[in-house]
Structures are given as structure tokens and as C-alpha cells.
Amino acid sequence: MTEDPLDRLRGAMKDGTPPASDAARDRALRIAAENFARHTQGSQAQVRPTPDRPTKAAGFWKGVRAMLNTLTPTRALVGTTALASIAVAAVLVRDIDPTRPAFAPSEFDASDSLLAEPAISPPAPQVVPPQARMSNAAPPVAAVSPIAESDMAGMPMPEGEQFPELTGAGLKITAEHPVSTFSIDVDTASYALLRSSLQGGYKLPADAIRIEEMLNYFDYAYPQPEGADALRPSVSVAPTPWNPDTRLLHVAITSAIPDGTRPPLDLVFLIDTSGSMDMPDKLPLLLRSFGLLLDRLDENDSVSIVTYAGSAGMALDPTPASERQTILAALGQLSAGGGTAGGAGLETAYAVAERMQRDGSETRVILATDGDFNLGLSDPARLEEYIAEKREGGVSLSVLGFGRGNINDAIMQSLAQNGNGFAAYIDTLSEARRVLVEDMTASLVTAASDVKVQIEFNPAQVSEYRLIGYETRALDRTDFADDRVDAGEVGAGHQVTAIYEITPRGSAAERARPLRYGEAAPVGTPSDELAYLSLRYKQPGETESKLIDMPILPDAADIPTRETEFAAAVAGFGLLLRGEDLPGWDWPEAEALARGAIGADPFGYRAELVRLIGLAGMIE
Template sequence: MNRTLLIALSTVVVILLTGCSPNAESPAGSAAADSKPMAQPAREAAKRQMEERDAAMPEPLAEAKPQPAPPPPASPALAPQRQAVSVERAKAAGEAGRVAQFSNFVGQGRLDALRAPSEPTDREQYAHQEDNPVKRAAEQPVSTFSIDVDTGAYANVRRFLNEGRLPPQDAVRVEELINYFDYDYPLPEGRQPPFRVSTELAPTPWNPKTLLLAIGVKGYDLPKTQLPPANLVFLIDVSGSMNSPDKIGLLKPALKLLVRQLRPEDKVAIAVYAGAAGMVLEPTPGDQKAKIESALDRLSAGGSTNGGAGIQLAYNLVREGFVDGGINRVILATDGDFNVGTVNFEALKDLVETQRKSGVALTTLGFGTGNYNDQLMEQLADAGNGNYAYIDTLQEANKALVEQMSATLLTIAKDVKIQIEFNPAQVEEYRLIGYENRMLRREDFSNDAVDAGDIGAGHTVTALYEIALKDSGGALTEPLRYGQPATDATPHGDEIAFLRLRYKQPDSEVSQLLEWPIQRDQMIGSWREASERFRFAAAVAGFGQKLRGGRYTGSFSYDKVLALARDARGADPFGYRSEFLTLVGLTRSLDPGQSGRQAQMLR
């Protein structure tokens, strides 16, 4: 191969030295077109020089043995042009055979393959989380976590699938997939407490030896017309990384959807940041929609990204117009690619945590691909007592900012924590599905200084535990040899678990406690007899776990996910559940090794 390349390059050198063609331009440029043809003695001398060089070559190129196929060319669009130029020069020099070999070498892109690879364009960032482990009730009977109302992971996963690729496992937060959907839980009878808790217990669709315990929380709803006055600041990233149709191009019409819902008593200001931060619209009443939309239309992207300065400015603007008893919120719209100023992840979280103490909440809206920082967007919203949504389409913006406007803007309960204690006399093992980055220590449950998630008006939160009862054959771990044997929990022997929930009123720093026992007689004999909401939530949970590798779902295939979800689709006024069915079918095609087409379907 090296010998062939050396001979080919020598041929090109000869061609260049001999002028390549009678019509070739001289070094003087186009003036050479008027020069006389090469004299006959000069042409003969050049020919003799070529023959002497050829005689010195031990093996002609034309007789070179075929080489293995090379890697695909790095720049295939250049190959035909190079090939045409090389062949033309070869014909002029009478060396068509030799240069055909050289042209083949270049045309196959072997030289291009030697070039250094270009800088990767996909720099998206996701926090790594291991799946929650299985725990034995006799050893660790208590599980504590913060609720989560974010839905950004679902829309982001949808974006990956619609691009024709599977999402990274760390992009899949199963609880956010489950909580993307409304499950029609019963509403609370009043506003004290501000939500109602429902539980359901039935066999697990992917493991007949275990049970799923579903915990559903539904906040009281409030029509948009009854919302308190809103004091909003749109904090918009206009740095160079936002200059694309799926970023600044989608951001403008998305925020206009929210603007069109505002009332005269509401007000909105617009702050932007790139290398520096500034205000582009002073606080403006909600009925001056043309003025607000015009300010959005004038935005353009360019420069570096000083997100920390922008966050500080936005909070200052909200505090200046603070409305007692109203909605005071920063809405941050960005790809999360902060690269100047305060860029340290923990420093940005500390900044937001400090600001939330002033009573100002933070909603984060994520946009774009390639450099998207999902970890930052999700964690900033958590630190800011807010919520996180990923906007991949205008329809998603409509869902988050119009259909769920009350839930997005109005907090009805804050620092909501769930703790469940499993009865070792009844339960062998358990594991919480999702909420990996929301886990709390046992003592955090009663510590009002520990922050937790908030619930908005009309919000739905669902949590699923997979549990193995005693002697069910579903346990995955062995009991400790020297552990104390479980004793009957008399007088609570029929209880599988005990559920506790703590929350604070939005204007209070003292939590309130709610408690419910979960009885064994609540168990439904077959998952087919469970409610539609239970079955659909189980389908979404199975789908999310499979996207994360399916460590605990066994042979539960995408076909089975699809069948379970289709049977439990129920009322679907906005088409979100139907879209889920489409995504499962698409995933089955993208991941044929996991499709389970040959697996036994649900019976």
C-alpha cells in the first residue's frame, strides 16, 4: 500500500514538472494563455525524463494488486472534483493508466481519512443517576423522597425519538415520563388540605410475583381567570448558541402564547443576557400585548453567555415589582449553555437557592439541541421552587404555558415530602421507580429546613413502588444470616405500609403532616382489573425503565408496553396518550433487539 502511494505521488510530481498540458497556465497567471506552445525539443526532453523515472520504478502502478476497501471518505463531495482534475491531467501527459490508479486512491477518500476529526457537535449534558436499588423491608423499612412535577424529560425523550435515535439513558427520568400525563385523580373537597392523595395496589404487569403500589396526589385546580395578579420576568438567553430555529426561533412564539393569556392586572418585564445582561422591556401591563410581543420580535442572538448575571438581574426586577399575595416568578428560557461569568453548576444553584428565600419562584424552559444542558435546567428549577419543561414544539409550549398555566404559575403547596414505612411482616422487598435525584434521608422528612418540591394548582403527581410480599417468590435479595427475624406488627398486621406526607402552605415555613395506612385488602387480584390510570401509568413506567436498560423489567417488551397502554388509553382529549402509543411503536422500530416481537403477548 505504501509502495503504491509513493509511486502515485511520484507520477503527480512528474506531471506537475512537465506542465501537465499544452494549455496549462504559466505561473504568471492568465497571461500565459497568449504564450507560444512548448518547443519540440523541450517536449521530447520532458518525455525522456518521464521514461527514465518510470524505468526506475520496480513495479508499475497499473499492475498493483487490489487493496481492501478503505473507510468512507471524510469529505465525499470533494472526491469527484479531485478525480476529474487528476484524470484530465493524466490524459494530457499520456499517463491515463497510472493516474487512474491514483484517482481511484483519492476518489476513495483515503487522504481525507487521514485528516483530524472535526470537533464533536453534540455536547448535551445529563446528570448520571443509577436506578433506585431493591431494599429489604426488614433492614430498611422507610423510604423518603421529595415530590417532582417536572416533565422536561418526556419532551426531550420525544425529541430524540423523533430524530430517529434512542435517548441517552441519563436523559430518561422515569418519574418525569409518568408525570407528563394527567391521571384524573379525584380532586380535594376544598383547599385545606390543598390536595388529595389516592393509592392503588395491584400485580405488576412485568412481574406477576410482585405488586405495584401507586400513590397519586392531585392539587386543587383554579381557573386562569381566578389566579392572583402575576408579576413575571421573562429572562431570555440571546447568546450566539441560541441562534437557530429550534431555540430563539421557537422561543418567541412560545412566550407569545403565554402573553396572550395575561390580564390587565398582570405585568411582565423582559430581561436578556449574552455577554452581559440588560432589560429590554420595563414592567408592562398584560393588556399591552402588542408592546410585549414587539419586544420579543426584536430579539436576536449573538455573543457569549453570562447566565449568572441575567439571573441576578431578573430576580432584582421581580423584587422591585413584588406583589404581596400574588404570583412572583422568573421564567428562564435558554439552552443552558452558560460559558462566561458564573458558570460553575453549584454556584448557579446557590445563587438561585438564595433568591428563592425572597418569595420569587423560578420556571425553566429548555430549548434546542447539540449543546443542551438538561442537568442545569432541571436542577435550577428544583433549587428555585419551580418547575422545568423542555420545549421541542409549539404544541409543547401550549401545553406548559396555556393548558397548564395555573399549575405552572401558581404554587398551592411547597416543600412536599412523601415517606412510606413498609411492614416487614408483610413486605419482603420494595423499590421506588424513578425519583433517583429526589431521595431524602429519613430524618429530612421532619426537618422543615430541608427543601423539597412544590405543587401547582391542578398538578398531578404519581409515584410507583414495586414490592414483593412475604413468601411471594418475587424477592431478588437474600435475607441476612444474622439479621433479626421480622415479627408481626400487631395491631397493624393487615397493613402493608404506612404513608406520610408533609407540606407547607405557600406563605408558611411550618409543615403540616398527613397520614394514611395502606391495607392488604386494598390489593386487586389482577392488574387487568385495576383502573385505567393505574394501567397507563404502569405502561409509561415500563417504557421508561426499558429506555434506561430494563434492569428490573425482564422480558417486558415494547409490544407489551404498547398493548398495555393501548388498552388503558381511556379519555384522551388532547391526544397525549395517543402520541405516547406512537412513540412506543417508533422506539420498537429503533431498538429491534428489544422489541420482543417474538415474545408472548399479554394475555
């Protein structure tokens, strides 16, 4: 039978094909991978050219040809196949972020942003990268979360932000220090800064975590004042979630909810228009925020606008709030640029406010800034003295912080505390609505001033205690009864929350050993009382304080359980953020406790806390 020519050809090709070599294949793969890595290493738009790393496509292929010239025919075949496989794999598994927003420029326009219905700007459109078509031979790749734990960890805090050092009172031995005294605090800036940071993928330093401001960010179902009292204290004693051998003493103070009437408001908007404010989350957000506030003012109120940027200037003379278009037009003319003469701006604003003062009105300067005071009257001690003088003249000062990277929290807190006002940080239009619309009356109308709390613990019942938070609000024991000592203000409808962690006498949680020498420590009055609460405050316009006293019993339960559980979750969250070790209790436990105590949450603030705890756990 005649042999088929095709069979002869197949036999010749088979005989001429050299046998496969594992060692040769490994060497070819290694050389191909090294050349491929040298060319594609890094993520720069353009790498520095070197003799062995050309920047042009032609140079790349020149290098490939040079590599192949060193190989035998067998190695060349294996090497080119491996190189093609690596290139295909690189395309299939390249890191694509499906949620990366497209670039969306943001500019402030008065007619568009202020006059339109206030709303949160929609997110930038999502860019969906083209998906590589995968054959049946390629197994599907599991979807990856856009924010993986490795992406969240280690993000740096914005540079240039300053926070006052917190020197905590720490654990107190009741027999040695039975009395705790502090000024109330209704600020919420720390919580908003915390939220902004966690959503940006990084944690705040421990000194920036003011737990009292986290607690007071939320509303609680507290008992309301009755009769002529402007304030009402309430107490509850509940288990400590992170320590079965201690208890949490919850102290709540509530001011009366206004009946719909309020005094006229004389407001001076002191707006930082320095160059550092030229960012979408600073001056543009600030202007839209003030536009929201205007919706809550009426014909009995008046507004003026002072700016500072290198030098202070009048942007709007005192104008009735009913002339909304005039005020909006003045706001729309503002732009950022120049230095930051904060002192000059303050002096001008106070001078205008003093001219605007009327009998029976609330006169207040609202300072809106990114927190930087680098010119003018910027010495903290001098600022405190100056603002205290103006406070005595009846002009209050509140501070709104905007943007990140320039926050000087120490000065902002000093201004608000000495100005009988509040400090808030606004990072979104939703937060502006909360501060300036939902809580407008509480923020701008004072219900009680110089509010102080003093608790005397019974050493026979409580061996140790600590106040969670309020480090910057501590007072001396003798300051409580001294009406000359300034303290915090409570707005109409405001709530204040404070939590003590107490150690019952004989508890396994006692940390202080008895003294070996010296007189025996006093044991206090052998009664059932855990402590005695005293609350002192002044009515608006009065110089003499009023006093409310009440005993605290071990089974005190004035506050609903759900409210004490949620407050405990907030406090525990704050302690974890400060780096405190709570054995057996961590981010998952804090998240579960908060989730179980959400209750009525019409604006979603409590649900937001649950999400933030989860974010903090991922970052940690």
C-alpha cells in the same frame, strides 16, 4: 433453384459468429463491474481524482475504451452489453427518499410570528423526485418505508449535552430499610427531550431518563381534594405487567383545580440571546412561545424582559400585560449573538423581580435558554445558594429549555429545584401551548410548597420494594418532619404520580436470602396493612407544614384501573429505555398496554406515547 442472396448472407454471418464462452462472459462482467464501481464509489459531490478514477465524463469514457481495447470482439460485445445493463439497473434501483423535504429557510419576524394566530408551522414542501418509466418487462419494486429500521438504528446523540448521573436507590429489603422518603417532582423536561430524540432517530442515555417526569407528563383521572385540604393522596395496588410475582403500588397526589381566580402574576422573562440560540428551534420558537403565554395574562399581571448575551440588559421595563403590543414589539427586537453570561442575567432578573413584587402576587423569573451557562455565575453550588436565597425572599424561578446540542440538564434541574419552580423542555409550538397555555395556572400558581412523601412498609407483608424514578428527589428519613428542608412545589391543578414495585413476603420474586448469622430481622406488625403513607406540605406563604396520614391495604383501589395500567405502561417504557431486562416483557408488550389504556385523550398525548414506544422498538 437460384439461392437467395439473403440466405447466403445469413449463413455467412452465422458461420462467422464465434461460439459463446461462459468464462469470457464472466470475465467481461467482472471487469465492467470493477470499472463501474471505481468510478461511482461513494456519495461525495466530487471524488479525489486518481489515474484510474478520472473526474470528468470524458475521462470515464476514456477508461471504458481502454478496457474494451483489451477484449476480443466477442468479449467486447458481451462487455458493452453488460455495462449497459448495469447502468440501467443502477438507475432503476437507486436509493430515492420520497419524503426528503425541500430546503426551507426559517426566520423570525415579529409581525408575522407573534401577532398572527399561534399555530404550528406547516412542514416544508415535499420534493417528489421524477420516477423512471418502467416497461412491462421490468417487474414492479416493492415500496420501501421512508424510515427503515436500518436507518433508525445507531443515530448519535447531539454532542455537548450533559445529564446528571442517576444513582438509583435500587431494591430495598424492608426489614432493613422499611421507610422510603422523597420530594415530589412535577417537571416534564425528560419526557419532551425523549420525544425529541426518538423522533430524531436516536435514544437518550440512561441517565437522561427520569421516569417520574415521564409519569407526570400525563393527566390522570385521580380523585380531587375535598374541603380545606390543598392536596389529596390516593393509592391503588395492581398487578405488575412485567412480573407476575410482584405488585405495583400507585401513589397519586392531586391539588385542587382552581375556580377561575388566581393571584396577580409578576413575571420576568429572562431570555438567553447568546450566539448558540441562533437556530429556528431556539430563539424564534422561544419568542413565539412567550407570545402564546401573553394571551393568558390580563391587566392584573405585569411583565418585564431581561436578556443576557455577554452582558445582561433590560429589553423591557415592567409593563402591564394588557399592553400586549408593547411587549410583542420588545420581543420582536431580540436577536441572538455573543457569549452566555447566565450569572449576570440572573442577578439582573432577580433585581427587577424584587422591584415588581406586590402583596398577594406570585413573582417569578422564567429563564428561557438552550441550557448553556459558560460565563458569569456558572458554578452549580454557587448558583444553588444564590437562588435559594432569592427563593426565601419570595421570588420563584422556572426554567424552559429550547433546542438540542447545548443542553446542560444538571444546571437546569438545579435551578428549578432550588428556585421552587419547574423545568420544561419545549421542542415544538404544541409543547409550548401545553406548558404555557393549557397548564399555565398549574405552572405559575403555587398550590402547596415543600411537598414530601414518606411510606413505611410493613415487613410482615412486603419483603422488598423499589421506587421507580425520583432518584434525584430522595430525602433522608429525618428530613420528612423538618420544615427547614426544601422540597418540591405543586401548582394549582397539578397531579403527581409515583410507583413502587413491591415483593410480597414469600413471593417467588424475593431476591435477598435470609442472613445466616446475627439477630433475626424484625417482622413488623402482623397486620393486614401493606404500608402507611404520610404526606406533608405547606400552604402558600406559611412556614409550618400540614400532615396527612393513611394506611395502605392490599386491595387498595382508589385509582381507576385504566389509569394504573397506563401509568404502568409509562413506567415499564422508562425501564426499557434505561436498558433494564424485563423477562417476557418488551417494546411490543409496553406498546399494547399503553394502547389499551388510552381512554379519554383530548389532546392526543397518550396516543403519542404509543407511537414513541413503537419508534423506540425500531431504534433498538
